[in-house]
Amino acid sequence: MTGAGWVFMLCSTGSVISLMVFCFYRVLSKPAAANHMHAPLEIDTHDAGT
Amino acid sequence: MTKPKEQWGTRLGIILAVAGSAVGLGNFLRFPGLASQNGGGAFMIPYFCALIFLGIPVCWAEWTMGKYGGQFGFNSCPAIFGVLGRHKFWRYIGVLGLLIPIVVYMYYVLIESWCLMYAWHYLTGHLSLGEDPTKYVEKSKALFQGYTGSDQDGLMVEGGVHVSVIFWIITFAVNFYYIYRGLSKGIEKFCSWAMPMMGVLAIIVLVRVLTLGTPNPEFPDRSVLNGLGFMWNPKSTADGGAWYMALADPKIWIASAGQIFFTLSVGFGVIINYASYLKRKDDVVLSGLTASATNEFFEVCLGGLITVPAGFVFLGIAGTVGGTFGLGFNTLPVVFEYMPGGRIFGCMWFFMLFLAAITSSLSMLQPAIAFLEEALGIGRRASCAMLGIVTALGSLFVIYFSKDLVALNTMDFWVGTVLIFVLAMFQVILYAWVFGAKRGYQFAQIGAELTLPPVFNFVIKYVSPTYLIGVFILWSWNNLPGYIEQLKEGGVRLLTVGVIAATLVFLLFLIAIAGPRWQAEGKDKSRGRELLGNAGGGR
Numbered sequence: 287m288t289g290a291g292w293v294f295m296l297c298s299t300g301s302v303i304s305l306m307v308f309c310f311y312r313v314l315s316k317p318a319a320a321n322h323m324h325a326p327l328e329i330d331t332h333d334a335g336t
Numbered sequence: 337m338t339k340p341k342e343q344w345g346t347r348l349g350i351i352l353a354v355a356g357s358a359v360g361l362g363n364f365l366r367f368p369g370l371a372s373q374n375g376g377g378a379f380m381i382p383y384f385c386a387l388i389f390l391g392i393p394v395c396w397a398e399w400t401m402g403k404y405g406g407q408f409g410f411n412s413c414p415a416i417f418g419v420l421g422r423h424k425f426w427r428y429i430g431v432l433g434l435l436i437p438i439v440v441y442m443y444y445v446l447i448e449s450w451c452l453m454y455a456w457h458y459l460t461g462h463l464s465l466g467e468d469p470t471k472y473v474e475k476s477k478a479l480f481q482g483y484t485g486s487d488q489d490g491l492m493v494e495g496g497v498h499v500s501v502i503f504w505i506i507t508f509a510v511n512f513y514y515i516y517r518g519l520s521k522g523i524e525k526f527c528s529w530a531m532p533m534m535g536v537l538a539i540i541v542l543v544r545v546l547t548l549g550t551p552n553p554e555f556p557d558r559s560v561l562n563g564l565g566f567m568w569n570p571k572s573t574a575d576g577g578a579w580y581m582a583l584a585d586p587k588i589w590i591a592s593a594g595q596i597f598f599t600l601s602v603g604f605g606v607i608i609n610y611a612s613y614l615k616r617k618d619d620v621v622l623s624g625l626t627a628s629a630t631n632e633f634f635e636v637c638l639g640g641l642i643t644v645p646a647g648f649v650f651l652g653i654a655g656t657v658g659g660t661f662g663l664g665f666n667t668l669p670v671v672f673e674y675m676p677g678g679r680i681f682g683c684m685w686f687f688m689l690f691l692a693a694i695t696s697s698l699s700m701l702q703p704a705i706a707f708l709e710e711a712l713g714i715g716r717r718a719s720c721a722m723l724g725i726v727t728a729l730g731s732l733f734v735i736y737f738s739k740d741l742v743a744l745n746t747m748d749f750w751v752g753t754v755l756i757f758v759l760a761m762f763q764v765i766l767y768a769w770v771f772g773a774k775r776g777y778q779f780a781q782i783g784a785e786l787t788l789p790p791v792f793n794f795v796i797k798y799v800s801p802t803y804l805i806g807v808f809i810l811w812s813w814n815n816l817p818g819y820i821e822q823l824k825e826g827g828v829r830l831l832t833v834g835v836i837a838a839t840l841v842f843l844l845f846l847i848a849i850a851g852p853r854w855q856a857e858g859k860d861k862s863r864g865r866e867l868l869g870n871a872g873g874g875r
Contacts, residue, residue: 287565290579294377295568298384299640302632309626312785313347 341409342519343613349524351623354610355630356527356695358601359534361447363635364689365664367595368567368643372656374591375582378570380636382583382592387632390803391596393796394760395628396788397767398602399620400780402611404771411612412707413605414847415854420771424851429766431843432759433605434707437700438723438843439751439836440604442730443744444700448693449507450483450665451686453500458672458683465673472670473651480665485738489828493736504735508728511694515701516720519613523698530691531630537688538638544681545646551674558652563645566656586810593807598753599635600628601699603760609703617783625786634692643668650674661741664689701727711850726839733835737828746832749819757808764804768797 344350371379405416413433417426457463465475483500485491493501514522550559570579582588601607611620643663647655650671657663672682701723708719737743767776773793780788823829 287561288569291377291565291569294380294570295564295640298377298380298568299637301384302629302636306626306629306633309622309629312622313351313626316347316785 341613342411343615345520345524347619347623349520349528350610350614351626351630352527352531353523353695353699354601354607354623354627356531357604357606357610357699358599358627358631358696359531359634359692360599360696361451361660361664361689361693362595362599363631363692364538364639364643365660367599367635367639369657369659369663370591370595371640372567372644374588375579376566376571377568378579378582379588379592382589383596386589386593386596386803387628389795389799390593391600391602392625392628393792393800394602394764394804395600395607395624396621396780396792397776397796398607398763399611399624400776401763401767401771402608403614403616403618403620404776404779405608406612406614407616410710410854411609411703412710413608413703414707414850415710416608416612417766418851418854421766426766426770427847427851428844429762431840431847432755432762433608434704434843435836435840436603436751436755436759437605437703438727439730439747439839441697441700441727443734443747443752444693444697445507445511445727445731446504446734446744448690448697449500449503451690451693452507453483453503454665454669455683455686455690456503458679458686461679463669463679463682465669469674472673473666476666476669476673479669480661484741485735486741487739489737489739491738501735504731507694508731511697511701512720512724514698515705516716518716519702523702526698527695530695534688534691534695535634535638537684537691538634538642541681541685541688542638542642544675544677545642545649548646548649548675551649551676555652558649560645560649563648564641566648566653567640567644590807590811590814593803594811597760598756600631601696603756603758603763604700605703605759606699608763609706610699612706619783619785620780621784621788622786646671646675707846707850711846711853713853726842730835730839733832737832739828742828743832746829747836750833751836754812754816757804757811761801761804761808764796764801768801773797 344353371383401416401420405411405419408415408419410416410419412430414427414430417430417433418424420426421429454463463479465472465479481487485498485500491498514526516522517525546560548560550556552558571582572579573581573585597603607624614620644656647663647667649655651667655667655671668685669682672678672685675681704723705716705719708714708722709716712719714722734743734747767773773796776796777788777793823833
């Protein structure tokens, strides 16, 4: 493994991990209620009328 | 009475579902082979350029288009394209957003069942390559040919039910079970545990690979470090030039753009469908970026560190080539045969691939289910049954014509590659030039938790289409003539194109029925200004 190989590997994986951590931090740091999208508790399969 | 609209349960749920759709076999099998053969570490420069200027902008455009169409009560690509383009021409172009996932599902579910079968056979100890290491490679290939019936057409259905067909039935049934349960209780619930589990399994295998050291003292150069080097060292050009000279080769740019494109599931019709279940004030910018970043984590940080180093450590350079199937189903079983504890790690690896595949295949069914429901006014049970019949027939066609996997490869080329490019080009034109980049930007910003960079408008209007069209032309120049020549020979390839064409005609017919129905319901009428609030329109 050459020095350039280390640079490419660490920069690539490091930047991807940093971006992912930043994104999930922003998503999960919202209050739980704001992350809830109010799905119906029971899924209506729309078959009642068919 | 108006039917209650399906919705995502949580925000994390839709992010994991979109990421699950994007993370597939290509992340672990296609990307590492492609990178190591196209410049090694240097491949990452055009790769990240494609991610920034093509992948993420098109993703954001798809999320925005989906959310916009969803405000009119639409969830299918044809209906949403009709609303965005305000002309029935666009409704018919939207057929690609149905055809692609349906046809890809027909063969993808088969590959998915192979992963499950390999995992099961590792678990039960039925997958052994014998005692003689010199015969491992040969036996692994023979095993794959036996499982897939690639020696001769019709092998899978001759003389009783083949074991692969049993796993195909199980996989098919699991997919339809979850899709029938609906968006929140089916897809979202499944992805909520499958995605973290996939991550844990991949990390366990990664730790195993990185701690292998130099397993065979007879080959001291086959170490993990050298395996990582083979993947990540920037390679000099064929004539011995510096590594950065390799960037002058258009091939490396085409390969990286193609990989970004396929890995993020853009041009598939899936993101548009998933985003259509969002509400007006739901965020699309941060959610889209998070789903893309999750996919990149699986590809670069896990796929990039596991597959090629593992193959190199046990088999040298020969263990790093062979394409998706070669690497996944021929080489890796040999690697696990050599690896201490290989049976357990083989089971984990193939089960992880199965999870990666099923989270993608579920996303391929939902756009068609949504379309059938809103086009024909039928319920979920009826739409699942209808789609089940169509996809099962297509899948059985691929199973029957198994010789050299010609039917599978033909579908993958014409639909899973060519049409994806075509749909993405139409999408970018529709978003940036017909609907309006400025208008799209304003709508994307509603509820956004991350400010969309102002340069996004310029990128999506000029850079992405140029990049996309340029790559498509160069790629077509290199690949299309050969495939067209093969089609002229007739046989299974032509028959497969006939199956694709028949599916296309069937879907166009349904759109023709649905159009007047949507117009009569008046759902696609002028709500654009209301949706944008006071922000106004314009391009």
